[in-house]
Amino acid sequence: MPAVDLRAARAALRARTPLVHCLTNTVVQTITANALLAAGAAPAMVDAPEEAGDFAAVASAVLVNVGTVHARTAEAMRLAARSAGAAGTPWVLDPVAVGGLVYRTELATELVGLRPTVVRGNASEILALAGAGSGGRGVDSTDSTENAAKAAAELATRTGGVVAVSGEVDLVTDGRRTIRIGGGSALLTRTTGAGCALGALVAAYVAATEDPLVGTVAAHAHVAVAAERAARLAHGPGTFAPAWLDALDAVDGEALAAADVT
Amino acid sequence: MPAVDLRAARAALRARTPLVHCLTNTVVQTITANALLAAGAAPAMVDAPEEAGDFAAVASAVLVNVGTVHARTAEAMRLAARSAGAAGTPWVLDPVAVGGLVYRTELATELVGLRPTVVRGNASEILALAGAGSGGRGVDSTDSTENAAKAAAELATRTGGVVAVSGEVDLVTDGRRTIRIGGGSALLTRTTGAGCALGALVAAYVAATEDPLVGTVAAHAHVAVAAERAARLAHGPGTFAPAWLDALDAVDGEALAAADVT
Amino acid sequence: MPAVDLRAARAALRARTPLVHCLTNTVVQTITANALLAAGAAPAMVDAPEEAGDFAAVASAVLVNVGTVHARTAEAMRLAARSAGAAGTPWVLDPVAVGGLVYRTELATELVGLRPTVVRGNASEILALAGAGSGGRGVDSTDSTENAAKAAAELATRTGGVVAVSGEVDLVTDGRRTIRIGGGSALLTRTTGAGCALGALVAAYVAATEDPLVGTVAAHAHVAVAAERAARLAHGPGTFAPAWLDALDAVDGEALAAADVT
Numbered sequence: 001m002p003a004v005d006l007r008a009a010r011a012a013l014r015a016r017t018p019l020v021h022c023l024t025n026t027v028v029q030t031i032t033a034n035a036l037l038a039a040g041a042a043p044a045m046v047d048a049p050e051e052a053g054d055f056a057a058v059a060s061a062v063l064v065n066v067g068t069v070h071a072r073t074a075e076a077m078r079l080a081a082r083s084a085g086a087a088g089t090p091w092v093l094d095p096v097a098v099g100g101l102v103y104r105t106e107l108a109t110e111l112v113g114l115r116p117t118v119v120r121g122n123a124s125e126i127l128a129l130a131g132a133g134s135g136g137r138g139v140d141s142t143d144s145t146e147n148a149a150k151a152a153a154e155l156a157t158r159t160g161g162v163v164a165v166s167g168e169v170d171l172v173t174d175g176r177r178t179i180r181i182g183g184g185s186a187l188l189t190r191t192t193g194a195g196c197a198l199g200a201l202v203a204a205y206v207a208a209t210e211d212p213l214v215g216t217v218a219a220h221a222h223v224a225v226a227a228e229r230a231a232r233l234a235h236g237p238g239t240f241a242p243a244w245l246d247a248l249d250a251v252d253g254e255a256l257a258a259a260d261v262t
Numbered sequence: 263m264p265a266v267d268l269r270a271a272r273a274a275l276r277a278r279t280p281l282v283h284c285l286t287n288t289v290v291q292t293i294t295a296n297a298l299l300a301a302g303a304a305p306a307m308v309d310a311p312e313e314a315g316d317f318a319a320v321a322s323a324v325l326v327n328v329g330t331v332h333a334r335t336a337e338a339m340r341l342a343a344r345s346a347g348a349a350g351t352p353w354v355l356d357p358v359a360v361g362g363l364v365y366r367t368e369l370a371t372e373l374v375g376l377r378p379t380v381v382r383g384n385a386s387e388i389l390a391l392a393g394a395g396s397g398g399r400g401v402d403s404t405d406s407t408e409n410a411a412k413a414a415a416e417l418a419t420r421t422g423g424v425v426a427v428s429g430e431v432d433l434v435t436d437g438r439r440t441i442r443i444g445g446g447s448a449l450l451t452r453t454t455g456a457g458c459a460l461g462a463l464v465a466a467y468v469a470a471t472e473d474p475l476v477g478t479v480a481a482h483a484h485v486a487v488a489a490e491r492a493a494r495l496a497h498g499p500g501t502f503a504p505a506w507l508d509a510l511d512a513v514d515g516e517a518l519a520a521a522d523v524t
Numbered sequence: 525m526p527a528v529d530l531r532a533a534r535a536a537l538r539a540r541t542p543l544v545h546c547l548t549n550t551v552v553q554t555i556t557a558n559a560l561l562a563a564g565a566a567p568a569m570v571d572a573p574e575e576a577g578d579f580a581a582v583a584s585a586v587l588v589n590v591g592t593v594h595a596r597t598a599e600a601m602r603l604a605a606r607s608a609g610a611a612g613t614p615w616v617l618d619p620v621a622v623g624g625l626v627y628r629t630e631l632a633t634e635l636v637g638l639r640p641t642v643v644r645g646n647a648s649e650i651l652a653l654a655g656a657g658s659g660g661r662g663v664d665s666t667d668s669t670e671n672a673a674k675a676a677a678e679l680a681t682r683t684g685g686v687v688a689v690s691g692e693v694d695l696v697t698d699g700r701r702t703i704r705i706g707g708g709s710a711l712l713t714r715t716t717g718a719g720c721a722l723g724a725l726v727a728a729y730v731a732a733t734e735d736p737l738v739g740t741v742a743a744h745a746h747v748a749v750a751a752e753r754a755a756r757l758a759h760g761p762g763t764f765a766p767a768w769l770d771a772l773d774a775v776d777g778e779a780l781a782a783a784d785v786t
Contacts, residue, residue, distance in 0.1 A: 027291040027307050029551040033716035038761050043716065045551050048594035050627035058624075070310035070334060072594060100320075103312035190511075192295035192305065237300050238507025245762025249714075289553040289569050332572035332596060362582075365574035452773075454557035454567065499562045500769025 004179065004261060007253035009209050009218035014040045018060035018207035022200055023047045023077050025067025025096065028193030031241065032063075035197035038248035039222060041204035048072075053079035061207035062091035063200045064111060066104045074107050081114045090117040090206040090215075094199040099128025112159060117212050119155060120164040120199045123148035130155040145171050153178065162212045164202065166195055170220045174213045181217060182260035184224035185231035187240040194244070198223045221259035226251050266441065266523060269515035271471050271480035276302045280322035280469035282462055285309045285339050287329025287358065290455030293503065294325075297459035300510035301484060303466035310334075315341035323469035324353035325462045326373060328366045336369050343376045352379040352468040352477075356461040361390025374421060379474050381417060382426040382461045385410035392417045407433050415440065424474045426464065428457055432482045436475045443479060444522035446486035447493035449502040456506070460485045483521035488513050528703065528785060531777035533733050533742035538564045542584035542731035546724055547571045547601050549591025549620065552717030555765065556587075559721035562772035563746060565728035572596075577603035585731035586615035587724045588635060590628045598631050605638045614641040614730040614739075618723040623652025636683060641736050643679060644688040644723045647672035654679040669695050677702065686736045688726065690719055694744045698737045705741060706784035708748035709755035711764040718768070722747045745783035750775050 019042045024032055033043035046055040049072060056062045062084040064077045084091040093116035095108040108129055112119065119129065123143035130151035145167035156163040157175035165171040170181040188194040198219060205222075206215035226247035234240035281304045286294055295305035308317040311334060318324045324346040326339045346353040355378035357370040370391055374381065381391065385405035392413035407429030418425040419437035427433040432443040450456040460481060467484075468477035488509035496502035543566045548556055557567035570579040573596060580586045586608045588601045608615040617640035619632040632653060636643065643653065647667035654675035669691030680687040681699035689695040694705040712718040722743060729746075730739035750771035758764035 025307070026288045026550045027295055030292055030554055030716055033551055034761065034765075037714045037716060043551075044621070045549070045592055046621070046625070047592060048627060050594070051625045055625060068307055068309060070312070097306070097308070101308070101313045101317060103310060190299045192292055192299060234508075235505075236508030236511045237296065238504035238509075238511070241296075242504060242762035242766060243759075246758075246760030247762075249760045249762070287569070288550045289557055289567075292554055330569055330571060332574070359568070359570070363570070363575045363579060365572060452561045454554055454561060496770075497767075498770030498773045499558065500766035500771075500773070503558075504766060 004214050004217050006218050006221055006256040006259060006261065009205060009214060010253040010256045012208040013205055016060070016208045017042055018204045019044060020061050020063060020200055020203045020207070021046060021055050021059035021080065022063045023052060023073060023080055024063055024065035024196060024200070027067060028196040031193035032197045032200045034245050035248055036200055036204055038245045039201055039204065043200070047076045049075045049079060052076035053083040056080035056083040056089065057087045059089060061203035062089060063094065063203045064091060065094035065096060065196055065199055066098065066108055067096035067196065069104055069107060077111065081111055081116070085114055090203065090212065092116060092118045092120060092199050092203040092206070094196060095119065095121045095125045095129050096196070098125050115159045116161055117206055118162045118164060118202050118216050119159065120166065120202055122166050126155065126163060126165050127151050145169055149178070162216045164216050164220065166198065172213060172216045172220060177213055179213070179217050180262050181220040181224055183228055185227040187231050187234060187237055188223070188227050190237040191241050191244070217261060218256065221256055221261055222248065222251055225255055225259050266476050266479050268480050268483055268518040268521060268523065271467060271476060272515040272518045274470040275467055278322070278470045279304055280466045281306060282323050282325060282465045282469070283308060283317050283321035283342065284325045284462055285314060285335060285342055286325055286327035286458060286462070289329060290458040293455040294459045294462045296507050297510055298462055298466060300507045301463055301466065305462070309338045311337045311341060314338035315345040318342035318345040318351065319349045321351060323465035324351060325356065325465045326353060327356035327358060327458055327461055328360065328370055329358040329458065331366055331369060339373065343373055343378070347376055352465065352474065354378060354380045354382060354461050354465040354468070356458060357381065357383045357387045357391050358458070360387050377421045378423055379468055380424045380426060380464050380478050381421065382428065382464055384428050388417065388425060388427050389413050407431055411440070424478050426478050426482065428460065434475060434478045434482060439475055441475070441479050442524050443482040443486055445490055447489040449493050449496060449499055450485070450489050452499040453503050453506070456485070479523060480518065483518055483523055484510065484513055487517055487521050528738050528741050530742050530745055530780040530783060530785070533729060533738060534777040534780045536732040537729055540584070540732045541566055542728045543568060544585050544587060544724055544727045544731070545570060545579050545583035545604065546587045547576060547597060547604055548587055548589035548720060548724070551591060552720040555717035556721045556724045558769050559772055560724055560728060562769045563725055563728065567724070571600045573599045573603060576600035577607040580604035580607040580613065581611045583613060585727035586613060587618065587727045588615060589618035589620055589720055589723055590622065590632055591620035591720065593628055593631060601635065605635055605640070609638055614727065614736065616640060616642045616644060616723050616727040616730070618720060619643065619645045619649045619653050620720070622649050639683045640685055641730055642686045642688060642726050642740050643683065644690065644726055646690050650679065650687060650689050651675050669693055673702070686740045688740050688744065690722065696737060696740045696744060701737055703737070703741050704786050705744040705748055707752055709751040711755050711758060711761055712747070712751050714761040715765050715768070741785060742780065745780055745785055746772065746775055749779055749783050
């Protein structure tokens with residue numbers, strides 16, 4: 001396994017309080033912002049074309065999530081991604097439901113050409129984006145993480161960045177190094193926006209760490225460890241969400257270092 | 263009372279995990295998605311005109327809620343409703359605040375002409391849509407459910423579908439059969455989106471059952487029974503919402519069969 | 525200190541159930557609506573240009589929050605503000621992130637010219653709006669409340685209304701009278717939308733009371749006292765939010781009268 005110092009990553013996130021500019025879907029904006037705040041980052045959601053480019057240039061990192069994209073927000077995403085690229089600011093692409101819908105698949109393909117620092121999706125989305133799959137249905141994945149391992153590595157090589165495949169076991173690769181993160185809780189899949197919030201946390205961690213692979217792994221481990229804690233306290237999917245936010249706050253470097261990362 | 267097998271409806275929902283395509287207002291997207299997930303359905307929110315028609319054709323059911331509608335989303339709603347109709351996919355219209363505002367009243371009237379499988383609203387909205395009332399103020403109802411019974415039956419006859427009037431006692435009719443659902447909790451009215459989430463659950467249940475009247479009743483009973491459980495655990499309107507989601511998950515066929523349905 | 529009867533303000537809010545028309549950012553719509561419901565007001569979110577002007581004319585108060593503004597919602601905000609002004613309906617401007625971004629700064633400056641009843645922001649936003657500061661980064665403030673006291677008073681004199689500066693200690697002024705509200709909890713700053721919901725509660729209280737200064741102070745005191753209660757019950761930022769909503773409901777006139785208001 002490559003050297004991944006999760007303790008240092010947690011400390012770096014807390015020390016730098018990265019400002020994450022989120023262009024994300026309207027279903028998950030609240031939990032995304034709250035997850036960033038809980039973990040120790042700062043959220044800002046600016047998705048007007050008049051502002052998105054300027055704001056991306058001053059943010060610590062940018063998240064582009066196409067979950068409820070339409071013409072105006074697609075334009076804002078293009079401007080933010082270009083601006084982030086020009087400024088050397090890390091940015092994350094979350095290709096929600098790509099593969100099943102033509103409009104967003106074309107947009108995501110265009111955005112991949114702008115070389116996102118990280119692409120984070122489920123197996124169906126990564127396969128579709130790599131040109132190898134049929135897409136899921138909405139946020140569900142109909143493919144398994146390991147089935148997408150090869151496509152993820154190829155996509156990472158193409159972008160020169162990192163690709164993360166979320167599933168029961170998460171897989172993170174930059175084309176040369178591949179790391180798997182286990183643990184977590186099935187309740188994450190029953191909480192709207194948990195996966196989308198993970199994309200925002202990837203952006204925060206990548207802004208706070210030197211190596212995007214390490215930052216991406218740290219975000220996945222943080223979400224998984226917090227989910228395990230929350231699952232022990234929750235009485236169902238409704239009480240899981242606030243408990244998970246509490247746990248995102250409480251998880252420290254020591255807890256993160258004990259995550260199931262191989 | 264017509265034969266309504268709520269135990270079978272609950273089992274059917276769990277077995278089929280219907281994918282509900284929600285074109286709904288931005289205030290309630292999160293709780294709507296979480297309520298669907300908690301109950302055992304799958305949400306997807308796609309409201310770009312470029313995608314809404316295609317997605318409606320592959321979804322199990324469609325929800326059209328005009329709460330924060332504007333030109334773009336109105337167009338997406340028209341496309342989704344037409345696509346659902348052409349595919350024989352059940353769809354639900356929630357005419358939020360119709361009657362008080364011209365723009366959405368014209369849109370909802372147009373959508374009624376596309377014959378929604380179910381119309382779900384409060385008494386003021388149903389009266390307005392049936393051409394018989396003055397509308398409420400926002401999501402409040404200034405009329406009582408029983409006052410809307412005749413208008414609901416007439417509207418159901420006109421659409422050939424089901425009309426549900428939410429209130430202290432809910433009323434569900436297809437113009438021939440009328441069923442009332444009691445119980446629930448006043449805390450539902452103090453939780454933003456509980457009524458809108460009910461509309462999405464109606465879509466899910468109608469997708470999972472043969473008879474739209476039965477599916478609509480099952481959704482209302484599910485919400486009411488879960489609200490009663492949550493009200494016993496909650497310390498106020500804030501802790502009610504997560505407890506209600508927990509209860510939507512926990513309510514099984516036996517609990518549903520004990521609902522106040524007459 | 526000017527005479528501020530918080531007990532009477534709380535009773536007036538409960539008695540009148542003001543309908544607050546919120547044109548606000550999509551990140552915070554849910555918590556804003558739930559905070560209004562918890563406190564005893566009624567929310568409605570209508571942001572289509574086709575409807576916003578008409579609805580503002582019938583609402584008890586209007587909130588204009590530019591957090592995620594874009595061309596369509598900017599137009600709806602202009603129409604709502606003009607309509608509220610013409611109807612003599614109180615309206616609140618929340619200039620989120622003004623100063624740092626040109627588009628919304630121009631819009632907010634234009635809206636200030638329409639003389640909002642109350643402007644509520646953090647120190648950086650108020651300084652920027654008064655033409656005296658550099659703006660914060662998103663919803664963060666990089667300036668202190670007391671640094672903005674002079675600019676707030678000048679801005680209030682210019683609009684003929686009230687200006688509120690939120691911070692560790694809040695400052696409310698109409699240019700002649702200045703009141704400070706202490707207490708609260710740092711967890712408010714870790715809950716997305718707590719500040720934006722405060723803006724909506726200001727609108728509700730101003731609709732329910734005679735003197736906008738008193739209404740604005742009452743809203744700030746209500747939020748602070750509820751936050752103190754919630755902080756004692758919460759296990760972190762996730763469980764704080766529902767506990768805060770519970771407390772917004774539970775806080776009565778007596779509790780409000782004991783707030784740290786000087």
